[in-house]
Amino acid sequence: MLLKFLLYSIKIAITFSGLFRLRFLSSLPCLLLILSFFLSSTPLLCQNKIDIKADFNVTNNSIKISQNITYYNTSNKVLDTIYLNDWSHSYATKTTPLANRFAEEYKTEFHFAKNEDRGYSVVTSITQHGEAVFFDRLKNHIDVIKVALQTPLQPNQRYTIKINYIVQVPNDKFTRYGFTPEKDFNLRYWYITPAVFNGKWQYYSNKDLDDLFAPEANITLQATYPKSYTLTSELDELTTSENDSTITTILTGEKRINSRLFLQKHSNFNAIGTENFSLVSNIDDEELHIVDKVLVIDNVSKFLKENLIAYPHKKLLLTHIDYKKNPIYGLNLLPSFIRPFPDKFQYELKILKTALHNYLENTLIINPREDQWIIDGLQTYFLMKYVDEYYPNMKIFGTLSKIWGIRSFHAAQLDFNDQYNFLYMHIARENLDQPLLMEKDSLLKFNENIANKYKAGIGLRYLDDFVNANTVENTIKQYLSEYALKQTDSKDFENLLKNNTSKDIDWFFTDYLSTNKQIDFKITQLQSTKDSIKVTIKNKRNNNMPVSLFGINNDTVISKYWVEHIHGEKTVTIPNNNIEKLVLNYDKSIPEFNLRDNWKSTKGFLLNNRPLQFRLFTDIEDPYYNQVFFMPQFDYNLYDGVSPGIKLANKTVLEKPFHYDIRPTYGLRSKQLRGKAKFSYKHNLKNNNLYYVRYGLTGEYSNYAPELSYSEFTPYLQFRFRDHKNLRDNKKKYLTLRYVSINREEDPSGIYNIEEEPSYSVFNMNYGQSDPNLKNYNSWNADLQLAKKFGKLSFTYEYRKLTEKNRQYNLRLFTGMFLYNNSYQTSNYFSFALDRPTDYLFDYNYYGRSEESGLFSQQLIIAEGGFKSKLNTPYANQWISTINGSTTIWRYIHAYGDAGFVKNHYNNAKFVYDSGIRFSLVDDYFELYFPIYSNLGWEIAQPNYDQKIRFIIALDLQTLFGLFSRRWY
Structure with missing residues (x-):
């Protein structure tokens, strides 16, 4: 209003200038001075x-x-x-x-x-x-x-x-x-x-x-x-x-x-003054001497001033909470008593990472739910730059990289900054990467906490390497200067950067930031002459991102070129200069999906073969070798006993499309060689609800009873579905097709198999959906099995509800029927089971699958009828329909009850039921069931009650790992 008033006054003065011209002109400097004052004060007033x-x-x-x-x-x-x-x-x-x-x-x-x-x-x-x-x-x-x-x-x-x-x-x-x-x-x-x-x-x-x-x-x-x-x-x-x-x-x-x-x-806060601001922190100082802490903070302060702009406030607050919520994951994975990194290095990086984040957060006013990549990218970019400048020889394992045994791992040879590309690539290989411009609350926890932060930082390094001449870093300073304490977004940064370079950088904003398109290039052809080399590069992905091409001689870089706009394939010609091999992305500055096909020798095809390399224990992939990992293996079942052996596999820490796993073992009890093998190929589909197709083959040889062996051979095809637009939605669907061929050694005594044909084959089709959640859990599946002697169809539904009053309800429905059954007259081996499936497809991890008494017979796997008590009608050779339920009594203690009908040929359908107490320490992984009342009466008062107790225990590490990973993916 004041500004409008002044302008209006000037207008009046000019209108009457004929009468007051001299007076107005003499007072004009004063008016201009007043006007300039109000113009400069307007932002403060607003x-x-x-x-x-x-x-x-x-x-x-x-x-x-x-x-x-x-x-x-x-x-x-x-x-x-x-x-x-x-x-x-x-x-x-x-x-x-x-x-x-x-x-x-x-x-x-x-x-x-x-x-x-x-x-x-x-x-x-x-x-x-x-x-x-x-x-x-x-x-x-x-x-x-x-x-x-x-x-x-x-x-x-x-x-x-x-x-x-x-x-x-x-x-x-x-x-x-x-x-x-x-x-x-x-x-x-x-x-x-x-x-x-x-x-x-x-x-x-x-x-x-x-x-x-x-x-x-x-x-x-x-x-x-x-x-x-x-x-x-x-x-x-x-x-x-x-x-x-x-x-x-x-x-x-x-x-x-x-x-x-x-x-x-x-x-527990301490303030240390620097040349630029006062740093107040309660981050764990690794028990450093005060002089070392002051030096660290001074180094960080100077680095921030040199690479960013002057901090706009007097005090920069860094807290232990800040770091714990956003740690350097390479430093926090090992227990505190193992210190592979020098104390000064640990403290310095904790201070630097937290300072970078808070510095930027208090300087740039962005919508963090939409443009968080700006702060994350700058933080990671300068964190990597700091390590390059001050700790260029630091390895990802720190001082552990020098220890005999560990130093032979390829992981131990990686630089500290290689972890950023590695952790981003982990999520990309799992086909779970999400665009950097996606809303923050739509990201998977792993992407929000780790992968997208690192992708943003290495993306800026990629862009800086491509543009060169310090253009990106100068633009960052300009961006911070112009938009400090002003609302800004990605478009402002894009416009500044495009004004500062003549190179085409649209790919960074249209492909790298806005999509989850991955980067993958390959050298397909190479023709070498004395003066020049003609090389054909294939872009295996649908994007417009550039790739660097290096000429190498004796591991020395002879030349470097950037090849742009590769749609499909592109052929370029470069000077020879005694180049021995051409390598794409030799310095790994580009976060590329697959590095195994990035090079070709100028001296012939045979030299392109990657040599075979054997490694003890799983390692990070070395793209220049065909790696085979071997490690000790131990299995157990009642009939083979403890079975030591060896595992041969090509699986690295990062997911690969093709995977094999061969595990020969020796049963100390059975005195027999046994083992299993798996071969699979996983085909990821990008931005599609059908997100992967897996083709596989499994085989196993082991004992199913005392001195009775079996072999299993199963080719399969699996389809997995999920909403690709909302990866946080836990709902998933799957379709599995397989052909299970079982060859069992015949039992002369007739105790463990009495069928006319102990060997059989089954075609199995299973379609299901699961939607797990802490409060509501839903899953169902339909299963069809067709074999020479039987055909059966079944349906399973599970529901778990956690109420507002912390009461948990569990409900499971199962119904199954035979389409035809020509085996029921000789045995119940293929029948539906009420409490303990025979597992003729060898799907379940039974430790004593043929036991009918003793501890191993009490192992419970909730499948088919799902009962816990062993009733007098344990099988159904015609149809079965059951319901299993439980509810919370107090915390981990639940009351359970099962009911249903069992129908066998020549008999009327029989109503069955049981009830008891369930101790669920970890749902589906470690549980105990104590029967109380059933068709058998008061079981708790009957003899040998200890033999009626059932247990669920999962010793599979991969299964238990799911308890952790479900929070992140």
Whole structure:
């Protein structure tokens, strides 16, 4: 308004210049001076403001807040409704977006927490000009408040509202933020902030991603807290006063978007001044001497200043929580008592990584749910640059790389920075990579925490290598300078970079950032003459990304070229210069899917063969060798006993399309050679609901009874489906086709097989769907089996529900019928089983599959009838239909019950039932069942009750690994 008034005054003066011309001209410099003052002051006048008075009650874990918010409408639209972020309310119920996120990732702490451990906020009033305004929480985002203004907010105008509310602080065990067992407060997103409006409202719910998008504001915080506590904040302290029991501290900060606060009885924060800012940190210092810590922080400070811009605030706060939520995964995988890296190196990288993130987060105002790749990419890029400059010889295993036995591994030879490409490639090989521009809350946890961060960083290095001449780094500095403390996005960075280079870099923004297209090139042909070499390069993927071509002689780089715009194949001619071989991506600066076909020799085809290499234990792939890994192997079953042997496989840490696994073993009890073999080829399909097809062949030779062997041979074809647009959706479908051929050694005694033909073959088709989740678990499958003597069809459905009151309900339905059965008169070997399937397809991991008494007969595998008691009608040779259920009594103790009908030829259908107590320590992996009552009566009172107890135990490491991986994929 003042600016408009001045301009209007000048216009009037000019209009009447005939009368007052001399007076106006004499006063013109003064008017211009005043005008320039207001023009320079306009941004300050339009700055958002947040004033907070917070009274901390550490006894009740609550904060009483009185807050004023002044927000400017910088858009050209009129606003009659505004939105506020109230992320303290994210913890209010078990059905909030945050709670659902925890459930998706199998985090049980929040669901089973006590009510007093969950946080919430209670808004008592919102007023404007002293009068109450209407407000409400959004239905699907209860941590977002909708407020109706008294009068519409015009463009370039401001509103001021006053809010009174109480925040109940949550327990820190959910997100590391909240109250601790020691009654300390670690706070982030603890007060209400305005949502951003930049043409449309940018609000969303808290999902433990540390990605609140709030406008910059001048913040004034008056905090009152007990005298026994110390307050630490990234805001600047203005004044502190005390009375008998409390301290009141006033803090301020200009253009802030982040104001974490820590109240501690015994503060563990230390401040170290640098030339550029004061660094306040409580990150574990590895027990370094104070001089070493000061040197580390000084090095980091100088590096930040040289490569970024001057930090816009006085204080940079780095916390132990920051690092724990975003660690360097190479450093945190080993237990603390194993220290493969020097203490100074560990501390330096922890400080550097956390400082880079917080430095950028407090400088760039981006929508982190949409453009997080900018901060992640810059953080990883400069983290790698720092290691290249200060620790160029550091290996991925640190000092372990020098130990005999370990140093022979290819992994031990990798540089420390190779881990970034490796961890991204892990998810790419699993066909689970997602675009860098995908919304952050749509990413798999592995991608959000690791893969996309690293892909962004190595992508910037790839781009820098292609553009060259420090163009990318200079553009980064320019970008930070121009957009510091201003709202910005990917397009701003793209425009700057395109203005600074003449090279075509559209591929980086259209292919690398916006899609999950992988990079894979191959040299297909090579023609060498004395003066030149003609080489044909094939782009095996549908993208427009460039590739580097190196000429090598005696492991020395002779030449390097960039080949662009390869659609299908492209042939280029380069000078010879005594080149012995041509290699694509020789320095591995490009995150390429497959490096095994990247080179060709100029001296003939035979020299292109990669030599065979044998390695003890699984290793990281060396693309210049055909590797075979061998390692000790131990199996066990009752009839062979402990079976030591060896495993021969080509599987590396990263997934490969073709995989073989051969395991010969020797049974110490049976005194026989036994073993198994698997061969498979996995064909990934990109951006398709059918995400892979696997072709395979398995075989096994072992004993199925004392001194009775069997062999199994199974070719198969498997299809897997999932929603490729939403990989966080756990719902998956599958179709498996296989032909199982079993050859059993005939039992002369007739005890273990009495069929006319102990050998048989079965065609099996199985189609199913699963949707696992902490709160709701659904799965079903339909199974068809066709053989010479029988044909059968079955259907299984499982449902598991975890209620709001922490009660779990489990339900399983099974029904099966024979299409034809010509074997029932001689045995029940192919019949449906009520409690213990015969496993004629050898699918289940029975430790004593033919046992009818003793401990091994008590092993339970929930299949077919799913009963736990051994009843007098254990088989059905016509049809069967059962229901299995259980519910929680207390924590891991459940009551179970089974019921159903069993139909055999020449007999009426028989009703069967059982019930008992189930101890479920780990669902489906370690459980105990204690029968109580069934068709047999009160089993608990019958003799030999210990022989009725059933158990489920899974010793397969891959199965147990699924408990961990399900949180990440």
